[in-house]
Amino acid sequence: MRENTKYNLKNIFGSTVSNQCAIDAAKTLPWWSAIIVLLLGVLLPIIPLVVSVANTHGSNYVSSVNYGIDRDLAVTSLDLYDEKKTFVVDDDKILHYYDNGVEVKPNAEQDLTPIYRYFNTKEKQYELDVYFTQREFGDSTASINDLLKETEKHQYVLGTTIEKAEGQETSTCYTPSVLILHSKGLILRLYKHNSVNSSGSSYSGDWVCTKSGEDIITRMLTVEGKEIPADIKSLDYVKDVFTNYKGLLDECYITTINRMYILNTTVYFGIYVGVVVLLGLLIFILTRSKRNSNNYLKWYQCQFIMYWSSFAPGLLAMIFGFLLSTYAAMFFIVLMGLRGMWMSMRQLSPAYQTAA
Numbered sequence: 001m002r003e004n005t006k007y008n009l010k011n012i013f014g015s016t017v018s019n020q021c022a023i024d025a026a027k028t029l030p031w032w033s034a035i036i037v038l039l040l041g042v043l044l045p046i047i048p049l050v051v052s053v054a055n056t057h058g059s060n061y062v063s064s065v066n067y068g069i070d071r072d073l074a075v076t077s078l079d080l081y082d083e084k085k086t087f088v089v090d091d092d093k094i095l096h097y098y099d100n101g102v103e104v105k106p107n108a109e110q111d112l113t114p115i116y117r118y119f120n121t122k123e124k125q126y127e128l129d130v131y132f133t134q135r136e137f138g139d140s141t142a143s144i145n146d147l148l149k150e151t152e153k154h155q156y157v158l159g160t161t162i163e164k165a166e167g168q169e170t171s172t173c174y175t176p177s178v179l180i181l182h183s184k185g186l187i188l189r190l191y192k193h194n195s196v197n198s199s200g201s202s203y204s205g206d207w208v209c210t211k212s213g214e215d216i217i218t219r220m221l222t223v224e225g226k227e228i229p230a231d232i233k234s235l236d237y238v239k240d241v242f243t244n245y246k247g248l249l250d251e252c253y254i255t256t257i258n259r260m261y262i263l264n265t266t267v268y269f270g271i272y273v274g275v276v277v278l279l280g281l282l283i284f285i286l287t288r289s290k291r292n293s294n295n296y297l298k299w300y301q302c303q304f305i306m307y308w309s310s311f312a313p314g315l316l317a318m319i320f321g322f323l324l325s326t327y328a329a330m331f332f333i334v335l336m337g338l339r340g341m342w343m344s345m346r347q348l349s350p351a352y353q354t355a356a
Helices: 003-014 019-028 031-043 046-054 069-082 144-152 216-221 235-252 254-286 299-309 311-323 325-345 350-355
Strands: 085-089 095-099 102-104 116-120 125-133 177-182 185-189 203-206
Touching: 003 019, 019 031, 019 299, 019 325, 031 046, 031 254, 031 299, 031 311, 046 254, 046 311, 046 325, 069 116, 069 125, 069 177, 069 216, 069 235, 085 216, 095 177, 125 144, 144 177, 144 185, 185 235, 203 235, 203 254, 216 235, 235 254, 254 299, 254 325, 299 311, 299 325, 311 325
Parallel strands: 125 177
Antiparallel strands: 085 095, 095 102, 116 125, 177 185, 185 203
16 A cells, blocks of 8 residues: 555544544545535434434324323214214315314304313313314414413313312312314313413424315224224223324324424534534634744635544534434534634644644
8 A cells, every 4th residue: 555545544534533634634635525524524413313303203292191181082082073073174285174064164253162172070170172263373363372372261170160260379270181273283282180280382283294085083083993982981992092193193293393304404404514614714713823833724724624523523423412312403513612622722723833
C-alpha cells in the first residue's frame, strides 16, 4: 500500500476520534468526501427519531390506562346502534351523522348538547359523553377548541348526575370522558375515574384513511364469528369491540404519524446541518488571529473540518437516542458543540500551537 493511501485511510478512519485527523482530512481529501461524511453524521441521529415515530400508534392513548373506556365504548356503540344512529364517511372523507336515516346537521348551539350519554347504573353517574359537530379547528367562537372548553365545565357530584354547585370543592366531583365526532375527524379525552382531572392530553385523528360509505358504529360492533348482541354480557365481546376501536384510532392517526415523519426527517436534518455549518463558521472566525498558526485556513476548509468531525457525534447521538429516546433530538447538537469547542481549545488554539 502506498504511503499516500495509508495517510488518507488514517485520516478517514482517524477523524472519528482524532481532531488532527479531521483537520488533515479536510485539507487533503476531496470536497465531496467531506459532504458524504456530513450526510452520514446528520442522518444517523435522525434514525432513533424515525424509529420512535414508527413505534407510535393512535391506540397508545388508551392502551396503558383507559379508565374503563373499553366498556363505555362498547355499551355506547351498542346503544347508538339500537337507536339507529349512524356515522358514515363520504368519498371526500367528511363524516355525516344520521338519526333513523335522516342526516343531522347541528348548529353551534345544538352541538353543545351530547347526542348520547353513557350512564353507569351501578355508580349512578355519567361516564362518557358523545358529541357530533360540524365545527372545525380555528380561532372562531364556534371552533372545536371552544366545544372542548365547554365539555370541561361539565362537572357533577360524585355518585349523582347533579351538576357541581358554585364554590363546591372539585374533590367531590367528576367529569365524564368525552368523545367528539366531527366532520373531519374525532377527538377523545379521558378523565380519571371519579375526578375532574383529565388524563393529561387528548387524542385527535382524521378520516383520511377511513373506508368510505361504511357505518363506523356497525364496524366497531362487528366481530368475526359473533353476531351483534342485544345486550352486552360477555367481557370477551367488550374486549373485541375495544380492539376494533383501537384499530380505528390507529387508522385515524396515520396522517399525524406521516406529519411526524416529515418533521423528524426534514426539520431535524436542516437543524443538524445548520449546527455543523455554524460551527464551521465559528472555527473560521476563531482562527483569524495573527497568533494562530491556522489562520491560513480558508472558510471552506473550516467547513470541511467540521464536516469530518460530525460522524462521531452523529454515531454517539444515534446510540444515546435509542437508550434515552426522550432526549434523542438534542444529543447531536450537544455532542457536536462539545467536539467543536474541544477542537477550538486544542488543535486550533493559539496556545496549543505555541506549546507544541
